[in-house]
Amino acid sequence: MTNYDVYHGTGNDFAVVDADDAPEKTAFGTNLCRSLDVDGTLFLGIADGGERATMTLVQPDGSRAAMCGNGARCAAKWVSERTGRDAVTLETGAGPRRCTIEGDTVTVEMGTPAFAPDDVPLSREAAFVDEALEGYAITAINTGVPHVVTFVDDVDAVDLAEMAPPIRHHEVFPEGANVNLATAREDGGFDQRTYERGVEGETRACGTGAVAIAVVAASLGEIPETGEVTVSPPGGDLTIGLREDETTTLCGPTERVLTGEVSDA
Numbered sequence: 427m428t429n430y431d432v433y434h435g436t437g438n439d440f441a442v443v444d445a446d447d448a449p450e451k452t453a454f455g456t457n458l459c460r461s462l463d464v465d466g467t468l469f470l471g472i473a474d475g476g477e478r479a480t481m482t483l484v485q486p487d488g489s490r491a492a493m494c495g496n497g498a499r500c501a502a503k504w505v506s507e508r509t510g511r512d513a514v515t516l517e518t519g520a521g522p523r524r525c526t527i528e529g530d531t532v533t534v535e536m537g538t539p540a541f542a543p544d545d546v547p548l549s550r551e552a553a554f555v556d557e558a559l560e561g562y563a564i565t566a567i568n569t570g571v572p573h574v575v576t577f578v579d580d581v582d583a584v585d586l587a588e589m590a591p592p593i594r595h596h597e598v599f600p601e602g603a604n605v606n607l608a609t610a611r612e613d614g615g616f617d618q619r620t621y622e623r624g625v626e627g628e629t630r631a632c633g634t635g636a637v638a639i640a641v642v643a644a645s646l647g648e649i650p651e652t653g654e655v656t657v658s659p660p661g662g663d664l665t666i667g668l669r670e671d672e673t674t675t676l677c678g679p680t681e682r683v684l685t686g687e688v689s690d691a
């Protein structure tokens with residue numbers, strides 16, 4: 427039997443498994459996603475007494491994602507509950523990500539987002555900034571994984587399940603893209619809805635997507651280039667920090683919802 431915990435970060439939910447307990451990750455992680463109906467399985471390997479941990483995300487379709495903002499928040503909370511530490515560096519496919527834990531609130535250093543075609547990646551040599559694609563004005567960015575952001579009058583008035591797949595699978599994105607809708611609110615924040623690659627559907631929150639919305643909004647002159655902005659997916663509020671050195675942070679609540687065990691067979 428293998429033990430697991432289920433956490434969510436603003437409604438983005440994950441099974442969390444000790445990497446040492448699961449020699450095979452892809453089939454095991456995919457099956458766990460499907461049986462628990464969660465957005466991903468995180469395999470975590472604590473190292474250096476809890477100073478560091480490796481993080482591998484297996485998604486419901488069997489794919490692996492280099493980075494996951496809400497997954498990183500849940501992972502840091504899981505490590506903290508085992509080590510008693512209030513900080514951990516997660517080794518992700520997108521590089522090391524320092525996380526700090528204060529009670530149930532976790533902040534992740536999300537690094538520097540990139541618009542360059544090789545970084546997103548794009549199958550062309552020019553960045554994709556506020557340009558029409560499949561009927562929407564979109565901007566493409568990598569915040570650890572590829573994202574598309576489009577600003578609309580009302581995120582809830584759009585049929586995300588219908589509009590997102592042609593963009594998510596468009597040939598201009600050789601590795602695909604997560605698709606984010608954003609609506610500016612009068613309080614300076616943004617409403618968010620995200621269709622996620624790997625889940626192949628809408629999730630209740632996406633951390634790398636929230637960072638993408640804030641950074642794209644700043645780059646288009648919609649909000650100041652530095653400071654904090656609240657981005658609100660259906661699952662709650664996320665605080666995005668935009669720094670002068672162009673690095674970003676993601677902060678929000680986490681919650682452990684259940685603990686269980688599953689047969690390895």
Ligand SMILES: N[C@@H](CCC[C@H](N)C(=O)O)C(=O)O
Binds near residue numbers: 485490497625
């Ligand atoms: N939910 C995540 C993003 C997970 C990765 C994404 N589905 C992909 O395949 O790129 C987040 O909180 O950032």
